[in-house]
Structures are given as C-alpha cells and as structure tokens.
Amino acid sequence: MRIAFAGNPNSGKTTMFNALTGRNEKVGNWAGVTVGRNEGPFKAEYGAENIAVDLPGAYSMSPFTPEEGITSSYIRDEHPDAIINIVDATNLSRSLFFTTQLLELGIPVVVALNKSDINDKENTKIDAEKLSTKLGCPVIKTVSTDDKNNGLADVAAAAISLMGKGQKAPYLQADIDLHDKAAVDAEDRKRYAFVNQIVKDVESREVKSSDTTVQDKIDNIVTNKFAGIIIFAAVMWAVFSISQTYVGPWVADYLVGWIESFKEWVAGQLENSPAILSALLADGIVGGVGAVVGFLPLVMVMYFLIALLEDCGYMARASVVLDPLFKRVGLSGKSVIPVVIGTGCGIPAIMACRTIRDERERRATAMLATFIPCGAKMPVIALFAGAFFAGAGWVTTLMYAMGLALILLGALLVSAVTGHKFRRSFFIIDLPKYKWPSLKRAFWSMMERAKAYIIKASTIILVCNCVVQIMQTFNWHFQVVEEGMESTSILATIASPFAVLMIPLGFGAWQLAAAAITGFIAKENVVGTIAVVFAITNFIDVDELAMTGGANAVAATMGLTSVTALAYLAFNLFTPPCFAAIGAMRSEMNHRGWLWSAIGLQFSTGYTVAFLIYQFGTLFTEGHFGTAFIPGLIAEAAMVLAIVLISKKIRADFDKKYELHNNVQAA
Amino acid sequence: MKTVIALIILVAILSVVISYLVREKRKGVQCVGCPHAAQCAKKSCCSGSSCCH
Numbered sequence: 001m002r003i004a005f006a007g008n009p010n011s012g013k014t015t016m017f018n019a020l021t022g023r024n025e026k027v028g029n030w031a032g033v034t035v036g037r038n039e040g041p042f043k044a045e046y047g048a049e050n051i052a053v054d055l056p057g058a059y060s061m062s063p064f065t066p067e068e069g070i071t072s073s074y075i076r077d078e079h080p081d082a083i084i085n086i087v088d089a090t091n092l093s094r095s096l097f098f099t100t101q102l103l104e105l106g107i108p109v110v111v112a113l114n115k116s117d118i119n120d121k122e123n124t125k126i127d128a129e130k131l132s133t134k135l136g137c138p139v140i141k142t143v144s145t146d147d148k149n150n151g152l153a154d155v156a157a158a159a160i161s162l163m164g165k166g167q168k169a170p171y172l173q174a175d176i177d178l179h180d181k182a183a184v185d186a187e188d189r190k191r192y193a194f195v196n197q198i199v200k201d202v203e204s205r206e207v208k209s210s211d212t213t214v215q216d217k218i219d220n221i222v223t224n225k226f227a228g229i230i231i232f233a234a235v236m237w238a239v240f241s242i243s244q245t246y247v248g249p250w251v252a253d254y255l256v257g258w259i260e261s262f263k264e265w266v267a268g269q270l271e272n273s274p275a276i277l278s279a280l281l282a283d284g285i286v287g288g289v290g291a292v293v294g295f296l297p298l299v300m301v302m303y304f305l306i307a308l309l310e311d312c313g314y315m316a317r318a319s320v321v322l323d324p325l326f327k328r329v330g331l332s333g334k335s336v337i338p339v340v341i342g343t344g345c346g347i348p349a350i351m352a353c354r355t356i357r358d359e360r361e362r363r364a365t366a367m368l369a370t371f372i373p374c375g376a377k378m379p380v381i382a383l384f385a386g387a388f389f390a391g392a393g394w395v396t397t398l399m400y401a402m403g404l405a406l407i408l409l410g411a412l413l414v415s416a417v418t419g420h421k422f423r424r425s426f427f428i429i430d431l432p433k434y435k436w437p438s439l440k441r442a443f444w445s446m447m448e449r450a451k452a453y454i455i456k457a458s459t460i461i462l463v464c465n466c467v468v469q470i471m472q473t474f475n476w477h478f479q480v481v482e483e484g485m486e487s488t489s490i491l492a493t494i495a496s497p498f499a500v501l502m503i504p505l506g507f508g509a510w511q512l513a514a515a516a517i518t519g520f521i522a523k524e525n526v527v528g529t530i531a532v533v534f535a536i537t538n539f540i541d542v543d544e545l546a547m548t549g550g551a552n553a554v555a556a557t558m559g560l561t562s563v564t565a566l567a568y569l570a571f572n573l574f575t576p577p578c579f580a581a582i583g584a585m586r587s588e589m590n591h592r593g594w595l596w597s598a599i600g601l602q603f604s605t606g607y608t609v610a611f612l613i614y615q616f617g618t619l620f621t622e623g624h625f626g627t628a629f630i631p632g633l634i635a636e637a638a639m640v641l642a643i644v645l646i647s648k649k650i651r652a653d654f655d656k657k658y659e660l661h662n663n664v665q666a667a
Numbered sequence: 668m669k670t671v672i673a674l675i676i677l678v679a680i681l682s683v684v685i686s687y688l689v690r691e692k693r694k695g696v697q698c699v700g701c702p703h704a705a706q707c708a709k710k711s712c713c714s715g716s717s718c719c720h
Binding site: 269270272273274277280281285345347451452453454455456458459460462463466578580583584 | 676685
C-alpha cells in the first residue's frame with residue numbers, strides 16, 4: 001500500500017515521514033525544504049509492508065512552481081492508495097483549501113492536525129470530531145516532533161484501514177471553463193467561503209490573527225530593512241566566530257593530536273619499507289585524510305549552530321531581510337532560500353531553485369547560489385584564516401559577505417547580458433512561529449553532516465590523495481623523483497601550465513594549482529592536496545590549542561603572503577563548485593547555453609576577484625602592482641569581450657525571434 | 668614482513684573505497700556520503716513529470 005504525505009509547505013510532512021519511517025530526510029522550520037519525492041517503508045510497528053511517499057509542500061492542486069508540480073502530478077497520475085493530509089492546525093483556514101481539493105480526487109484521505117501542541121499553548125481549540133464529520137474523513141490531532149503521545153500510530157492505522165475504500169467530497173468544484181480566469185477566481189472564492197464556514201464552526205481561538213503578539217513585535221525588529229541586515233550580519237559573525245575561533249579549534253586540537261601521533265606511528269613502522277609505500281600510507285592516506293578530518297570539529301560546530309537558527313525560525317526571517325536586495329538585482333525573493341541552504345551544500349541549494357517560478361530567475365539563481373561558501377569550503381577558509389590571519393572569525397564572515405555581494409553583482413550582470421527588463425516579482429513566505437530550538441534535532445543534524453564529511457574524506461579525498469601522492473612521487477618514466485627534481489613529477493608537469501595562468505593572481509606555484517584543480521572533485525581536496533604536496537598535516541597548533549597563526553611553518557612552507565593567501569582563498573571559493581554541483585546545475589538548468597555560461601561566469605568571477613585582491617592588495621601593502629599585472633589585465637579584457645559577445649548574441653537571437661516584419665516576409 | 672602487511676592494508680583500503688564509490692555512482696548519487704543523496708539522485712528527482720522542466 002502506498003500512502004502519500006501531502007500538505008501545505010512547513011506543515012511538518014517530512015518530520016512525520018521521518019517519524020513513521022525511521023528515515024532522516026532534511027527537515028527545517030520553513031517552507032520549501034523538501035523539493036523532491038522521498039519514499040520509504042513504514043517502521044515495523046506501523047506496518048513495514050506499507051510505503052510512505054513524502055511530497056513537496058503545495059498550496060493547491062494547481063501547481064504554481066515546479067516542486068508543487070511534483071506533488072500534484074504524483075497524486076493525479078500515480079494514484080496512491082491513501083493520502084495523509086498534514087494540516088498546520090495553527091492555520092486551519094489556509095490549509096483546508098488544499099484539503100478540500102484532495103478530498104475531491106476519490107482517494108481516501110486522513111487529515112493529521114499537526115502542531116496541535118502550539119494550539120494547546122495558545123488555547124486554540126479545534127473540534128476534531130466535528131471537523132471529521134464535515135470533511136467526511138478521519139481527523140487526528142498530531143505532534144510530529146513529540147516522541148510520545150504524538151498521534152502518529154493512529155494516523156498510520158487510520159490510513160492503512162482505508163485501503164480499497166473511496167472518498168466522498170464535502171465540496172465539489174463546479175463544472176467551469178478552466179481557461180476562464182474570472183470563473184476560476186470565482187470558484188476559488190466559493191471554496192474559501194466553504195472552508196471559512198467550516199473553520200468558524202470547529203475552531204475557537206483566544207489569539208486572533210489580527211492581534212499583535214510578542215512574536216509580531218520581535219519580527220518588526222528582526223525583519224526591519226535596516227536593523228534586520230545588521231542583526232543578520234551579527235548572527236552570522238557569531239556563528240563563524242564560535243565555530244572557527246573559539247569552540248571549533250579547541251575541540252579540533254585533541255583530534256589533530258591523535259591523528260598526528262597515529263601518522264608518526266605509521267611512518268615509524270614503515271621506515272624500512274619502500275618510500276612510496278610509506279608516502280602513500282603515512283602521508284597520503286593518514287596525513288592527507290587526517291588534514292581534512294582535522295577540520296571536522298569546526299564544521300560540526302557551524303552546522304550545529306545553523307541547525308539551531310533554522311529550527312528556532314530565524315532563517316526564514318533572514319530570507320525576508322534579504323528579499324528587497326535580491327529583488328533590486330532582478331532575482332526573485334525566493335532566491336534567498338537556495339542561498340541560505342547553500343551554506344550547507346551547493347547541491348540542495350541548486351535543487352531548491354525549483355521553488356522559483358520564473359525560468360530566467362530560476363536559472364540565474366542556480367548559476368549564482370554556489371558563490372555562498374558551502375560546508376566543504378569551510379576547511380579551506382579555516383586553513384587560510386588560521387595560517388595567515390590571527391582573527392579567523394572575521395575572515396570567514398568576510399568570505400560569506402563577499403559571496404553574497406558576488407551573487408548580487410552576478411545577478412545584475414545576468415540581467416544586463418540577457419537584456420532582462422525590471423519586472424515586479426513577489427515573495428510570499430510563511431513565517432514560522434519562533435520556538436526554542438531542539439538541541440536533540442540540532443545534534444542529530446550535526447552528526448548526519450559529520451558522518452557525510454567522514455565518508456567523503458575516507459573515500460573521495462582518500463583516493464584523490466593517493467593519486468596525488470603517486471603523481472608527485474613518479475615522473476613520466478615511472479621513476480621515483482629525486483629530491484630537488486620535484487618539478488619533473490607527473491603532477492608538477494600537469495599542474496604547471498595552469499600555474500602559469502595564475503601568476504597574475506599571485507600564486508604561480510604548481511602545488512597550489514594542483515590543489516585548486518583537485519578541488520573541483522571535492523572542495524575539501526584543496527586542504528588534502530596541500531597537505532600532501534607540502535607534507536604538512538598539523539594545521540592546528542597542538543600546544544596553543546588554536547589554529548596555527550601568523551608567520552608559522554604552514555605559511556612559510558606554502559610561500560604565500562597574507563595578500564596572496566587571501567587571493568588564493570577567494571579563487572578557490574568563487575570559481576565553479578565541485579563536479580557534483582555542476583551536475584546538479586546541468587539537470588536544474590536543462591539548457592546547455594545557460595550551463596556553460598554559468599561555468600564561464602564562475603571562472604571569470606573567481607579569477608577576477610583573486611586578481612583584484614592580489615594586485616590592489618600588493619599596491620596598498622608594497623606600493624606597486626603585483627607580478628604580471630598587464631597579462632592579467634589582458635585576461636580580464638578577454639573575459640569582458642566574451643561577455644559582450646554573448647550578450648550581443650542573446651539580443652540578436654531575441655530580436656530575430658520576435659521581429660514581426662521579417663518573419664511575415666519570410667512566410 | 669611489515670612491508671607485506673602494509674601493502675595488504677593499502678590494497679584492501681583502496682579496493683573497499685573504490686568499490687564503494689563505483690556502487691554509489693551507479694545508484695546515481697551525486698555527492699558521496701551525503702545523508703540526503705537519494706533526494707538529489709537524478710532518478711528520484713525526475714520521476715515526476717513536471718520535475719524535468
């Protein structure tokens with residue numbers, strides 16, 4: 001038996017799905033977290049032979065955005081045996097519009113009145129029995145976030161008991177012309193009137209929607225267009241400072257100490273073995289993977305704090321705060337959500353673009369969302385912030401601010417290139433109620449991310465480090481490279497041509513070029529490869545209980561100044577994301593031209609930002625421009641020319657498509 | 668003897684890791700290790716008719 005979970009966004013569908021199936025799909029206290037279909041069998045106690053299908057949130061059966069289309073097409077075309085309609089009990093009148101549409105499909109429906117605990121706190125009473133009679137289906141009060149007395153067993157049992165039965169609709173849509181907008185609007189108003197009458201009969205509430213509550217007063221400050229930005233910047237600064245300057249390095253110190261001891265032990269055991277074996281096991285696997293894993297505590301603390309922010313309802317407010325900025329540059333306010341999700345991982349961020357209705361805005365957002373540094377880039381930031389800048393917290397905040405600025409500038413550029421004219425776009429989001437964040441949920445969210453990080457480090461990063469180690473050890477004749485002849489290694493000869501291109505950016509060393517290239521497989525590889533090629537493992541000072549800082553061994557070995565380090569960091573952060581994220585861009589954009597433009601724009605952006613940081617940084621610190629300023633300018637001019645040519649082509653194609661006279665003459 | 672043991676360990680680690688990576692890629696997983704990888708896999712993304720816009 002297949003049971004579909006359908007309801008409005010942020011009604012708690014995925015939380016209920018996870019509770020009933022034991023799965024751990026991503027949840028969040030805001031609308032638009034689920035953008036694809038998830039399936040899984042019920043837990044044994046609820047009947048393991050039944051399959052639960054979690055669907056993206058939808059306000060109606062008429063899809064407005066692509067992810068709503070997944071819900072309506074699944075229910076219409078794949079005919080589940082029953083539907084569990086998760087209804088936000090705190091907002092009954094809005095939720096029941098969709099419920100009455102589901103009840104018309106003939107598929108048996110069970111209504112789960114979710115978030116009933118919030119209603120209890122606010123003294124809002126809903127007569128579930130009366131509502132059940134009026135809708136003609138079972139109605140059960142639930143609290144998906146509660147471990148006990150959550151009503152979930154009753155919901156599952158009710159849905160299973162409806163197998164093979166039909167569904168009688170309490171309201172039937174009139175036979176209208178669906179192409180006639182006025183008729184559809186009139187019909188919708190009738191449905192709303194029907195729903196409002198039901199709500200009036202079954203619900204009594206002390207707190208009216210029109211009342212100004214404490215939450216509204218907080219929102220007036222938090223979402224204020226000036227104060228909101230300052231609060232957002234302060235919150236993010238606090239997150240990065242706690243994770244990268246205080247708690248993160250303190251925890252990381254112990255981990256790095258163990259890894260370092262283990263590496264020394266392995267190297268000691270292999271001192272009489274062939275050098276390549278010792279290099280692969282001790283330096284490549286233990287050292288390289290250990291260097292990446294050493295940053296795990298920093299990433300975990302950051303994920304924990306972001307999970308708390310999501311759960312308490314703040315991240316939804318952050319979307320509202322950033323919305324006016326995004327609208328000004330031709331993006332949808334909905335573009336904010338992928339950007340916020342992008343702080344975790346670029347792939348779900350690109351997928352979250354499905355919630356954007358306009359195709360141009362959707363593609364532009366998918367193109368730009370990965371400028372916000374994801375969790376995989378965090379070790380790279382932490383490494384450079386720790387090794388070259390004593391105050392690690394502000395460097396991270398600066399990188400995120402730069403990422404945001406590049407998204408806004410990139411959006412302006414995309415609008416200019418595509419000839420997009422200003423169009424009023426709308427951003428409507430349900431602001432969830434503020435609540436105390438669940439430490440347990442934040443902890444498990446953090447552990448999931450930590451598990452993913454470890455799996456990635458011990459698979460992709462491990463293999464990459466081994467390959468890098470082998471390529472660094474041998475030359476093209478497969479002879480071991482002797483000391484002082486490192487530039488003849490396979491790795492050096494492959495990376496050197498790329499290193500030449502990076503001379504105007506201040507880092508023309510082949511080792512850094514190799515690290516940047518392996519970063520396209522997974523961004524953590526930048527750290528792993530640097531560890532292997534420079535034979536450094538300990539990026540965190542065990543004695544000082546802090547990230548290595550200032551003019552230390554790491555900075556000296558890499559041969560970078562603070563300016564070139566910042567340029568190299570920006571290059572790695574703002575060039576294209578990993579191949580997996582590029583794959584996600586390809587499937588979401590579904591257009592070869594847009595995809596290649598996105599990759600070109602990302603390369604140009606990373607290159608330009610690094611060029612500007614290096615050249616102007618050198619000018620300010622040393623009084624002259626850096627190396628290869630003129631060749632760098634020529635490269636920049638070539639990028640501008642390419643953008644102008646693409647823009648001309650797009651405009652010419654547009655004119656050709658819509659020019660009336662020539663088309664008529666041709667006909 | 669230590670060299671032989673180290674060699675066996677190295678081959679075992681690489682065999683397990685590479686076979687795991689191949690298996691995951693065959694499943695359509697885009698980002699290995701990600702707890703939500705199934706949601707991102709192309710097969711499940713594009714199972715709905717209006718998903719592949």
